[in-house]
Each structure stands twice: as C-alpha cells, then as structure tokens.
C-alpha cells in the first residue's frame with residue numbers, strides 16, 4: 358500500500374522542508390514579504406500549501422496531508438511571533454486527541470476515500486444490508502456514508518481517539534441519523550457477534566490478533582473486509598479493487 362509506510366517521518370519531513378523554505382525566503386529575501394501581519398499570514402499559508410504539495414509527492418494519505426497543512430503554518434508562525442509557552446501543550450493535546458492510537462496501537466488516523474465508501478456501500482447493499490461495524494471509525498465517514506445509503510441497516514462505529522470519537526459522534530448525532538451509532542469503545546472490547554459486515558482500515562500491527570478475535574466471534578455467513586492490510590498467513594477469499602488513484606484493495610474473508 359503506497360501511503361502506509363512510515364507516514365510519520367514523511368509528514369515531519371514535508372512540514373520541516375516547507376517551513377524551512379518559507380523561513381529562508383522570510384530571512385534572506387525581506388523585500389518579498391513586507392513585515393506586516395498580512396504578509397506573515399500569507400507566508401504561513403504559502404508554507405502550508407508547499408507542505409501539502411511536498412507531502413503529496415511523498416505519497417502521504419489525506420489525513421497526513423491535513424496534519425502537515427496545519428502543522429507547517431504553525432512551524433512558520435512560532436519563530437516569528439514567539440507565542441506563550443502554554444500554546445505548545447495545547448497543540449500537543451489536540452494532536453494527541455486525534456492521533457493517540459498511532460502510539461498506543463500503531464494505528465494512526467487516515468481516512469477511507471469516497472470511492473472506497475461507495476464500493477463498501479454497493480457491496481453491503483448486494484448482501485441485503487444488516488449490521489455493519491467499522492472498527493476504528495476515525496471521523497465517522499464510513500458510518501455516515503453507509504448509514505445514509507442503506508437506511509434499513511444498522512451501522513456502528515467504534516473509536517478510542519477522544520477527538521476523533523467526538524467528531525464522529527457529533528457528525529452522526531448532529532444529523533439525527535437513527536440507524537447509526539458511535540461508541541467510545543476499543544476494537545478489542547467490541548462485540549462483533551451480530552455483525553454481517555466488519556470493516557477495518559488499520560495498519561499491519563493489529564491484523565493477526567484482530568483476525569483471531571473475528572474468527573472466534575463472527576457468525577457464519579458474515580464477512581470481514583480489511584482495507585489494504587493483509588492478515589499474516591491467511592489468504593483472503595476475495596480481493597475487490599477500488600477504482601481510485603491509490604488502487605485501494607478491499608480484502609474479504611468469509612466467516
């Protein structure tokens with residue numbers, strides 16, 4: 358999978374390169390940017406765009422591009438404005454609120470794209486609907502799309518990164534979506550016995566343990582779909598190619 362390998366160093370590299378380029382322009386070509394708040398904000402914006410372009414060239418996934426787009430302007434503004442020291446723990450807390458599972462579970466936040474959401478909704482519709490669980494639902498995009506496409510189905514998302522959970526919960530409850538539920542719950546504590554489809558877009562780290570759990574708990578006839586990540590020594594029963602730019606593969610196991 359192109360966007361999965363070492364995204365944290367690549368995100369840092371794109372941010373640092375772009376911020377350094379912007380600060381170099383600021384220091385060595387003072388005429389290009391007059392010393393006003395407007396031009397400093399322009400410089401920060403320019404650095405954010407540069408970081409996204411650099412990140413794209415480094416094949417970063419969308420969530421990492423969002424992170425670099427936010428972090429890079431901050432890297433530019435900090436040495437110029439020297440904000441009070443409490444700003445830094447606050448930024449760290451916000452980032453941890455979304456990305457803590459990158460450290461705890463080796464599964465950071467990145468998002469399934471809309472082509473994948475459509476492919477999953479089509480597959481679930483062909484199966485006749487039922488109960489769909491997204492293990493580690495991120496910002497709730499999959500739960501949103503599937504529950505809207507199949508109003509008779511029940512779609513559940515579980516998430517333990519606090520701000521991702523909050524974003525999903527607000528997203529689904531804000532729309533009053535009755536057939537969607539978001540739980541603050543670990544994948545490992547989630548009962549998958551009633552699920553017709555379990556979907557996961559995680560990382561290589563939890564796949565062997567996760568498959569053992571699902572094999573033990575899922576009912577006969579249900580399916581497990583892993584976006585991109587294989588299960589060691591377990592060939593999928595089917596591989597569905599998604600027609601998107603990163604050539605997403607949905608690996609399907611029948612239970």
Ligand SMILES: C[S@@+](CC[C@H](N)C(=O)[O-])C[C@H]1O[C@@H](n2cnc3c(N)ncnc32)[C@H](O)[C@@H]1O
Nearest residue numbers: 458464467468469493494495517518543544558
């Ligand atoms: C790669 S994102 C996928 C998000 C979403 N499923 C999608 O496809 O757009 C994986 C998510 O799993 C969450 N996660 C990782 N380990 C978890 C665990 N043990 N319990 C609940 N969520 C977990 C992470 O916080 C992250 O938001």
